[in-house]
């Protein structure tokens with residue numbers, strides 16, 4: 216770590232003194248309002264008092280009752296007031312400080328937080344970043360800038376005297392950033408001035424030792440981070456101003472803040488939508504479990520814990536159960552990869568539409584639609600049409616696979632066929648159902664990929680029968696199929712209030728048909744579009760490698776402002792066993808030095824992840840994560856490329872960067888690019904045998 220500065224500059228000392236005094240004033244004001252409103256008394260005490268008074272009232276003589284009832288009323292009122300007065304959390308009452316000097320008037324202080332709070336007596340003013348017009352000055356200007364903004368009809372102009380980001384942890388100020396001045400409180404309670412990249416050990420952007428893993432970011436006692444809400448840039452903040460009625464498409468390269476913008480927009484719209492008493496139904500839908508878990512964590516500080524976050528599969532299942540009025544739907548335990556691919560492919564959409572021949576007289580119940588869909592999925596002419604329309608994306612064997620799989624699903628389950636037989640005769644010796652792990656297990660099931668198709672068919676008859684949503688966030692929207700988008704469009708209601716966040720370069724399934732088609736499917740004619748241009752997550756060497764891997768598909772302009780970082784570590788070995796032992800040692804060493812670091816070992820497939828995990832499974836803090844059940848705790852997650860969309864880790868290791876695991880194809884390029892761009896500090900690429908040709912040729 217950087218050494219503490221010998222002595223703080225005068226400016227630094229003044230800033231610290233000012234910010235500490237301000238925080239003391241805010242905490243004092245919150246405390247005194249609490250006391251005035253009865254919050255000084257513990258809620259538990261009040262509840263206990265209420266019970267005692269009730270007991271007393273039940274046995275009291277009549278003449279004492281009026282006084283007891285009076286006390287009961289007072290105690291109840293104090294409790295109710297406690298629930299209605301919303302005060303900032305004294306642990307973190309605000310995250311930024313703004314001082315504006317309007318010409319020829321005294322400067323005005325504003326604190327940006329999540330809860331509005333003003334106390335005239337102490338002159339404290341905490342404004343809510345979402346609604347306060349003054350927040351526009353904070354996000355749009357730098358310290359020292361002249362500002363000019365209309366608030367309603369009134370023009371306000373002046374100078375931004377102070378614009379500071381602060382970190383307050385458990386009511387204690389631990390960090391301040393004021394322009395280029397960056398101050399941090401040490402564990403001993405002393406303040407020190409540090410460089411902008413102070414979290415990196417061994418100097419800005421350099422590894423602790425040449426060629427080793429670790430830049431010091433996960434050392435013990437890692438200081439609290441500035442809240443991302445305080446750091447939103449002006450481009451991101453402007454995107455949040457798009458009204459609830461207008462759909463918003465947020466585009467940008469990996470790590471440019473698309474998820475951040477989408478979730479902050481949700482936080483901002485909560486107020487607008489509530490004000491118009493629309494059903495407060497918001498939803499976040501994402502392709503993978505890992506990102507669903509991360510989104511839930513990111514929503515908590517935005518006070519959106521109650522917003523439902525669902526994976527595409529979970530959303531399709533719940534929607535199908537509601538739309539078809541059934542409690543459960545039997546899903547197939549397994550399916551051929553090509554069949555799943557065909558069912559999500561955009562080429563299926565027009566063919567299905569053309570071949571439907573729906574009779575409006577038929578009731579679109581689950582059984583009928585399933586039968587109709589199965590007819591289409593076992594019709595080789597129909598499937599050949601889809602494969603031809605995919606222009607080489609879907610290979611011919613997709614037809615056979617789909618017909619065979621659908622036929623098995625249409626079969627009568629054994630239990631039904633042998634109805635009346637003794638249940639034990641339908642079990643294997645080890646107590647399992649006869650059909651388990653046999654093709655018969657598919658009988659009477661549908662694939663999870665069928666659900667959007669069935670809902671799409673149902674919607675063609677009229678209504679889906681589900682409640683409209685007030686707003687939906689579709690993150691990693693490049694991975695939504697046209698059928699999923701069409702069904703989602705049905706759920707959006709007339710205003711089509713939604714935020715789509717995506718990056719066509721991160722498409723990991725073949726379901727993407729382009730943004731115009733995606734918007735059309737959602738029933739959106741004119742979406743506001745923002746393209747975020749700054750890269751926040753990845754350092755420059757990681758971005759350069761990610762662009763190299765994309766090759767001809769890489770966008771022309773690289774993202775702006777990528778920060779410097781350690782070079783990507785390429786390590787090649789003759790044998791896989793040698794490569795993995797090398798990684799094992801490096802991980803052991805890293806975890807000893809940086810126990811708070813988050814590390815991902817991202818393999819090309821679940822099988823490869825399982826195999827690598829065997830080499831490290833005796834190490835503490837190493838987890839195998841294949842179903843997206845990330846804990847976001849420090850340590851090592853051994854996982855595969857399909858599980859990590861939207862996530863980020865301090866350190867990323869690709870353990871099998873071989874030509875076999877990552878062959879040359881557009882799909883592989885995009886997947887490898889997604890894996891690479893999960894690294895926020897350092898990336899290691901490990902190979903053995905023949906290195907993937909998607910990577911730069913090794914230097915001689």
Ligand SMILES: Nc1ncnc2c1ncn2[C@@H]1O[C@H](COP(=O)(O)OP(=O)(O)OP(=O)(O)O)[C@@H](O)[C@H]1O
Pocket residue numbers: 443446447448451467468469470471472473474475476718721751752860861862863892
């Ligand atoms: N204005 C900002 N200042 C500092 N950090 C930011 C800013 N905006 C976003 N970040 C951080 O950058 C990282 C990437 O953000 P986010 O996950 O929103 O990007 P993304 O574009 O959705 O990435 P991906 O395409 O990989 O899903 C996060 O750690 C986020 O907190």
